Amino acid sequence: MSENSPDKLAIREVRLGATRAEGGTREVSYVIGGDRGLPFCGNDAGRRLVALEICDDPAIWPPVVRNYVGDLVNNPEDWAQAAERRYGADLVRLNFTSTKKRGFNAFADIASTTERVLEATTRPLIIEGSNDPQVDSEVFRRCGEAGEGERLLLGTAEADRYRSVAAAALAYGHLVIAQSPIDVNLAKQLNILLRETGVPEDRIVIDPYTGALGYGFEYSYSVMERIRLAAIAGDDDLAMPMISAPTDTLSIREVREAAPEEQDAMAVAWEFYTAYSAFVAGASVVCVRHPLTVERLKKVLEA
Amino acid sequence: MAMKALDIYKHLPKTNCKKCGYPTCLAFAMKLATGKADVEACPDLDPGAKALLGGVTRPPVRAVTIGAGERSVTIGEEFVLFRHEKTFYHPPGIMVEVSDTWTEVEVRSVVDEVRETVVHRVGQDLVLNGVAVRNESGSADRFAETVRLAGGGSSLPLVLISDDPTAFEAALAIAGQYRPLIHAATADNWEPLAALAKQYGSPLVVRAGTPADLAAITAKCAEAGVADLLIDPAPGSLQGYITVATEIRRSAIERTEPALGYPIYLDAGALGETDAAVATGILKYAGIIVTPRFSRASREAALTLRQNIYTDPQHPIQVTPGVYPINNPERDAPVLLTVNFSLTYFTIVGYLEASRMPCHLLIVDTEGLSVLTSVAGGKLTETMVADALKKFGVADLVDHRILIIPGYAAPLSGKIEDATGWKVMVGPRDAADLPEYLEKEWKT
Numbered sequence: 001m002s003e004n005s006p007d008k009l010a011i012r013e014v015r016l017g018a019t020r021a022e023g024g025t026r027e028v029s030y031v032i033g034g035d036r037g038l039p040f041c042g043n044d045a046g047r048r049l050v051a052l053e054i055c056d057d058p059a060i061w062p063p064v065v066r067n068y069v070g071d072l073v074n075n076p077e078d079w080a081q082a083a084e085r086r087y088g089a090d091l092v093r094l095n096f097t098s099t100k101k102r103g104f105n106a107f108a109d110i111a112s113t114t115e116r117v118l119e120a121t122t123r124p125l126i127i128e129g130s131n132d133p134q135v136d137s138e139v140f141r142r143c144g145e146a147g148e149g150e151r152l153l154l155g156t157a158e159a160d161r162y163r164s165v166a167a168a169a170l171a172y173g174h175l176v177i178a179q180s181p182i183d184v185n186l187a188k189q190l191n192i193l194l195r196e197t198g199v200p201e202d203r204i205v206i207d208p209y210t211g212a213l214g215y216g217f218e219y220s221y222s223v224m225e226r227i228r229l230a231a232i233a234g235d236d237d238l239a240m241p242m243i244s245a246p247t248d249t250l251s252i253r254e255v256r257e258a259a260p261e262e263q264d265a266m267a268v269a270w271e272f273y274t275a276y277s278a279f280v281a282g283a284s285v286v287c288v289r290h291p292l293t294v295e296r297l298k299k300v301l302e303a
Numbered sequence: 304m305a306m307k308a309l310d311i312y313k314h315l316p317k318t319n320c321k322k323c324g325y326p327t328c329l330a331f332a333m334k335l336a337t338g339k340a341d342v343e344a345c346p347d348l349d350p351g352a353k354a355l356l357g358g359v360t361r362p363p364v365r366a367v368t369i370g371a372g373e374r375s376v377t378i379g380e381e382f383v384l385f386r387h388e389k390t391f392y393h394p395p396g397i398m399v400e401v402s403d404t405w406t407e408v409e410v411r412s413v414v415d416e417v418r419e420t421v422v423h424r425v426g427q428d429l430v431l432n433g434v435a436v437r438n439e440s441g442s443a444d445r446f447a448e449t450v451r452l453a454g455g456g457s458s459l460p461l462v463l464i465s466d467d468p469t470a471f472e473a474a475l476a477i478a479g480q481y482r483p484l485i486h487a488a489t490a491d492n493w494e495p496l497a498a499l500a501k502q503y504g505s506p507l508v509v510r511a512g513t514p515a516d517l518a519a520i521t522a523k524c525a526e527a528g529v530a531d532l533l534i535d536p537a538p539g540s541l542q543g544y545i546t547v548a549t550e551i552r553r554s555a556i557e558r559t560e561p562a563l564g565y566p567i568y569l570d571a572g573a574l575g576e577t578d579a580a581v582a583t584g585i586l587k588y589a590g591i592i593v594t595p596r597f598s599r600a601s602r603e604a605a606l607t608l609r610q611n612i613y614t615d616p617q618h619p620i621q622v623t624p625g626v627y628p629i630n631n632p633e634r635d636a637p638v639l640l641t642v643n644f645s646l647t648y649f650t651i652v653g654y655l656e657a658s659r660m661p662c663h664l665l666i667v668d669t670e671g672l673s674v675l676t677s678v679a680g681g682k683l684t685e686t687m688v689a690d691a692l693k694k695f696g697v698a699d700l701v702d703h704r705i706l707i708i709p710g711y712a713a714p715l716s717g718k719i720e721d722a723t724g725w726k727v728m729v730g731p732r733d734a735a736d737l738p739e740y741l742e743k744e745w746k747t
Contacts, residue, residue: 040545102739213604214424215653216646218611221586222387229385251653254603262600269600273582273608280545280586300579303540 010232011035011284012239014175014202016049016091017124017151023173024150027122030090032205032284033241037232039282048279050297051126051287052089053247054079056113057098062250064267065289076113077120084121087291088298091123093245099130099139107138114146126153126177126243126287129165136164144168153177153205153243153285159190166197177243179207182219184226188237195237205285206240212248213274220244224281244278245287246271268292276300306359308336314356316347335360338382363555365565367506367531369396369433369591370460371481376432378590379566384552390615395589396432397581397605398462399596400572403440403449410452413596417459420599422606425620425645429606435486435593436474438465447473456481462593468495479503484591486510486568487535493520497527506531508568508591514551518562525562533590535568541576541583544569548588566590578605585609620645621671626695627652632661634702637745639730639737640688641709642669642677651734658738663700667691674711685715685722692723707745 011033018024030049037043055061058073065073072079076094083089094117096110110129118125125147130139140154141164155177157165162178169176176199180186187206194204208227210220224242231239249255249270258266271293275286279301288294312332323344325331334340335356342348342356366380376396383389399417401410414434422429434453438446446465453461456478463474464486471485480503487510488496500507507529509520517534524532534551538544548567554560571580571594578601584592585608597605614620622643629652641651643666655662667687669677677683688706692698706725708716710732720727731740 038549040542041549042542042546046542211646211650212653214607214611215649216611217608218386218614218616219646221612222385222616225385226387248650248653251657253653253656254607256657258600265598265600266603269578269598269604270607272578273601273604276579276582277586277608280583296576296578300541300576303575 008234009034009036010239011044011228011241012202014205014241015151016126016153016175016285018149018173022151025118026124026150028124029151030124039228039280047284048301049090049285050275050294050301051091051093051285052083052087052291052294053093053095053245053287053289054083055095055097056109057096057101060097060100062255062267062289064250064255064263065291068264068291077116080117081120083291083294084123087294089294090298091126091285092117092121093126093128093287095128096130096139096143099132099135104130104132104135107135107142110139110142111146114143118147118150124153125150126155126285128155131156131161133161133164136161137167140164140168141171144172144174147174148172151175155179156207157190157194159186159193162190162193163197166194166199169203170198175203175205177205177207178240179209182209182211182216182223184223184230184238187223187227188230188235191237191240201236201240204240206238206242207245208242210244210246210248210274210278212246212252213270213277214254215248215252217246217249217274217277221277221281224278224283228282241284242282243285243287244275244281244283246274246278247287247289249274250289264290264292268296272296306336306356308333311335311356311360314348314352315345318347320347322346338362338380358561359558363558363564364552364590365531366393367533367566367590369462369482369484369506370456372457374430374432374459375482376460381552381566381588382556384549384556386612387616390617391613393590394609394613395569395584396460396591397609398433398435398460398591398593399431400435400437400464400593401449401453402437403442403446405449407452410449414453414459416596420602422603424607424610425622427610429610431602431606433460433462435462435464438463438467438470438474443467443470443473446470447477450474450478450483456483460484462486462591464593466492468492468499471496471499475499475503475505479505482506484508484533486593488520488524490516490520493524494527497524497529500524500529500531501527506533508533508535509565510535510537510568512537514547514554514560514563517551518560521565522562532565533568534563534565535570538569538574541574541579544574544580544583545587552588569593571595577601581605582608585612619671621668622648622666624666624668624691624695626697626700627664627666629655629664630659630661632663632700634700636661636663636701637705637707637741638663638665638697638701639707640665640667640712642667642672642674642683644669644671644673644677647673647734651737654734654737658741660738660741662741663697665691665695665697665706674709678712678714683712683715685718688715688719689722692725
């Protein structure tokens with residue numbers, strides 16, 4: 001096997017966020033990727049980041065997280081600040097859930113929320129814009145513009161709707177999350193599409209889509225392993241770091257229907273097992289929603 | 304390296320005598336090549352050929368059984384490094400630890416918990432596998448007494464953990480007939496332990512810090528007559544475990560070091576973060592995982608992860624076809640069609656349950672294929688839909704005659720209307736869009 005070759009990086013390096021010196025306002029920026037072999041096997045760079053997800057409209061957010069974080073859910077900048085300072089997340093992933101409402105048109109709020117969250121945080125930021133082609137273009141333009149120069153990681157590009165995200169990333173100097181439905185070949189195709197659109201390869205992070213534990217997680221686990229193996233074998237179109245967001249795990253029956261006194265424990269256990277397994281499969285960034293999961297993942301990664 | 308069936312065939316008697324249970328020598332050779340048959344089954348092989356073929360045809364990781372009776376656990380007999388290459392066959396046994404310094408009540412509560420924990424998921428019962436008794440008292444009698452409290456091995460498989468041969472003697476006098484796993488033979492004490500393992504026919508764990516040392520000790524134990532071995536690489540960290548376990552599994556599979564062709568033992572409690580260690584063992588090649596007692600939430604997540612990882616990728620878990628009520632549907636609730644691919648089913652059910660929208664979910668048998676694949680491959684057809692509607696009596700459950708089909712099945716909408724007489728509505732492609740679709744489009 002070629003995985004022990006010392007010369008070539010199997011996984012390209014991608015820089016998230018920009019410090020003042022790099023044209024942004026972050027106190028730190030992160031480099032992910034740079035691995036030469038299998039995850040946790042001595043030949044990988046071991047750069048693993050834990051992101052806490054927050055949102056601008058908590059109506060569809062998991063009740064167990066809403067209960068745990070309390071009033072923070074109504075204030076994205078306080079929530080983001082707590083994610084970094086209190087919960088210890090390496091970075092925040094801001095989800096614009098407000099855009100899922102029918103007839104959404106509060107585009108000015110997208111820009112101002114982006115600015116406020118950037119103001120409240122000191123680390124790189126992931127932004128999940130809309131997933132409706134009708135508003136994509138305007139949503140991505142607004143958050144892209146508001147974060148110009150910050151090297152935001154913008155999500156999510158998919159095979160049938162990637163142009164708006166790519167355009168915003170190109171115009172304002174950001175990175176793109178490329179999501180494909182648990183399939184190595186589709187992941188590769190989308191990366192090629194993005195490249196042809198002009199998105200540089202070191203600005204793409206692969207999201208192979210993460211099924212919930214107990215509900216298809218094994219497919220995601222194996223696809224991540226296969227993408228990593230393909231990259232090690234020299235496939236340049238798959239040589240990007242991966243991001244995994246096991247967010248469905250908090251919506252499953254076992255977590256939703258847990259007894260009230262066990263809700264947090266159940267949510268954290270299921271999220272932790274999924275998130276940690278995603279790291280073992282090769283993810284560089286894993287996004288979770290329960291603050292206690294962040295703490296536990298960080299502890300394990302730092303050990 | 305493994306031999307091909309035809310190369311193996313050259314060494315067989317070619318008499319097609321059927322005494323091995325296979326119709327021809329070639330059929331036997333093909334089974335041998337995939338590690339699914341044992342050379343011993345052929346009575347006419349000379350010892351030279353037997354030794355040669357035995358070395359290349361037995362499973363690269365030896366199958367080892369721990370315990371006796373219905374809760375015994377068989378591990379090993381694995382063939383690949385990554386599950387997508389074929390599948391992982393034998394899920395690791397998870398053994399919960401007790402100490403011989405504990406009170407009877409403490410020991411019994413763990414034993415009861417192990418015996419009674421059952422997680423029902425998609426037609427399978429997921430259980431913890433046994434109890435590991437740790438000799439921390441320094442007393443052989445105390446160790447034996449705790450082994451007795453833990454059931455002596457008659458109901459749950461046991462792991463006996465000590466470094467004192469006299470403690471093992473006392474414990475094996477009680478549990479020896481139930482194949483407990485003995486932990487651990489080291490460079491210093493392997494001789495008396497191998498003798499005990501041989502005497503009782505018990506599997507034995509070999510413990511050392513490097514693959515080379517492990518191989519040296521397993522070779523000696525095998526020579527001393529202990530065939531059922533496990534290896535404990537004594538990792539210092541999770542990363543260290545993954546690195547060494549990968550190396551061991553690779554050596555076994557590539558048959559570069561036959562003395563490493565045994566299941567791996569992982570002490571999850573020794574690595575700090577128990578949940579991470581248990582998950583690591585499940586994901587990365589452990590045959591036996593010994594863990595401190597863990598919470599119900601962690602147990603359920605761990606057992607579910609183990610089920611997921613050990614699902615055969617070529618035979619996805621399928622949902623039984625039928626009509627499933629979601630959120631207590633009445634006679635005016637919509638009927639939604641989908642396939643019996645478990646991932647599709649669970650995704651849809653997840654979104655529908657979260658939406659609290661009552662509906663009937665009709666599952667047809669597409670042999671576990673997704674909507675897209677089954678439509679393309681002709682596994683989802685209008686006749687099947689018509690048959691399923693009839694077979695499951697859907698017309699008796701609702702007052703309307705409207706069927707919502709998956710977005711990817713849109714090409715079949717006309718044919719389904721013709722074949723069933725039901726009005727067809729084409730739903731969204733993505734399950735996430737179902738709640739909104741139903742809210743907008745569904746009126747009877």
